[in-house]
Amino acid sequence: MTEKSHPNGGAWRNFYGRVHGKTMNRAQIERLENNLADLSPGPITHKENPDRKMLNLEARFDGRPVWLEVGFGGGEHLIHMAKTYPDVAIIGAEPFVNGVAMLLGKIEAEGVENIAVHPGDARDLMDVLPDGSIQKAFLNYPDPWPKARHHRRRFVTQEHLVPLARVMARGAEFRVSTDIEDYVRQTLEEVPLAGFELISGPDRQPWGDWISTRYEKKALREGRVPHYLTYRAP
Numbered sequence: 001m002t003e004k005s006h007p008n009g010g011a012w013r014n015f016y017g018r019v020h021g022k023t024m025n026r027a028q029i030e031r032l033e034n035n036l037a038d039l040s041p042g043p044i045t046h047k048e049n050p051d052r053k054m055l056n057l058e059a060r061f062d063g064r065p066v067w068l069e070v071g072f073g074g075g076e077h078l079i080h081m082a083k084t085y086p087d088v089a090i091i092g093a094e095p096f097v098n099g100v101a102m103l104l105g106k107i108e109a110e111g112v113e114n115i116a117v118h119p120g121d122a123r124d125l126m127d128v129l130p131d132g133s134i135q136k137a138f139l140n141y142p143d144p145w146p147k148a149r150h151h152r153r154r155f156v157t158q159e160h161l162v163p164l165a166r167v168m169a170r171g172a173e174f175r176v177s178t179d180i181e182d183y184v185r186q187t188l189e190e191v192p193l194a195g196f197e198l199i200s201g202p203d204r205q206p207w208g209d210w211i212s213t214r215y216e217k218k219a220l221r222e223g224r225v226p227h228y229l230t231y232r233a234p
Helices: 026-034 076-084 097-110 122-126 148-153 158-167 181-194 214-221
Strands: 066-070 089-093 115-118 134-140 168-178 197-203 227-232
Touching (some): 066 076, 076 089, 076 097, 076 134, 097 115, 115 122, 122 158, 158 168, 158 181, 181 227
Parallel strands (some): 066 134, 089 115
16 A cells, blocks of 8 residues: 655555546636635544544534545535435545545535535544444445455455444445446455445445436446445444
């Protein structure tokens, strides 16, 4: 696993790839500079920082149920769920800065007010989430890391799933969608080891409140079959 310097000390524990893409336009840069800080779920510190404090989600979100999306890409699903469930607060974690910029534009355009954004590794966020604080979690079309030697960088490993199980409420729903057959295999093998119970899937039909993302549309264009799995947290 590649180790990179983390701004708060220690090292990045990255399961993702690049963090920058094509050059952003002026409006996107301004949103990152002016809007992002106000959307933070709270102060995020590195796991190895002994002075870190758990986030006060009760105060930050006025007692609303809190959901988590790990790697929101361009933000289509995150925006859709926020609009569909306005009484829920949703935290999105995404290290790819261009995706964060895209989401900020969508938040501004749609006027949604129940989204918080962590522009970084979901595991740094999970380090400061209280036990049992997340009522639902989503992992949609994660980076497949297709080479066998990179499979340990996939999110569906114990390094990531055990912390996720800790922060999820008992019986909370964890949804996974992917178009990669081997990712389905690893999901079926690894997720139960962290205590999650498979309650449906892998299915070919999505959930009733699903919205197709650009990643899913690309998969369909290229002839890959989407799979949807639903787990219950321990």
